Amino acid sequence: MYQQRSPVERSPDEVEVLGFAGCPNYLPALRQVQATLENIGVQSAVELLQVNSDELATQTRFLGSPSIRVNGLDVEVAARHSPHFGVGCRTYVVLGKRQGLPPQQWIEDTIREVMANVGVPA
Template sequence: MQELGIDQPVHVINVLDDEDARGKRSLGSPTIRINGLDVDPLARESTDFAMKCRIYRVGDGIQGYPSKDMVVAALKDAGELV
């Protein structure tokens, strides 16, 4: 976010168990949201909340965190970037 000139706080929220995950609407770790909007557009309607590891589809494969492009697109979708 610093690279993009966005000076907003990042909040780290711990998830203790599946019940806590449901209450916090966590799709696994890491779940990254911008103004409540998940960085993965394919997961925005998902309700599979649980304490688990999360994977992201990136290019031709998968990885354990979203790509920079996903984060930038979500910032735009959430109105944080023009």
């Protein structure tokens, strides 16, 4: 039997922003994640990871800069099983247009998805 925690006590264990130096969207992605956490009232540390080699990209399953993951889940649902790892710029297709950052709603949805499953046995 497990004890379910209240929503206030739930939070993602790991929020990551992955990117490489020189990416114009790397730090804006960090600010976007921090703003999203604040907007929805979730306290969680955000880890900034630099991926500067193809070897590290493969090891970390890096899909390009910037990538945002919550407890290992990419905020772009369609990319979660992508095998295309490497150091390069990442774009997100939103309403038929490419942009350098995912929508804030994708970040919030992934955080809520993770929070709904915190404390639930696998």
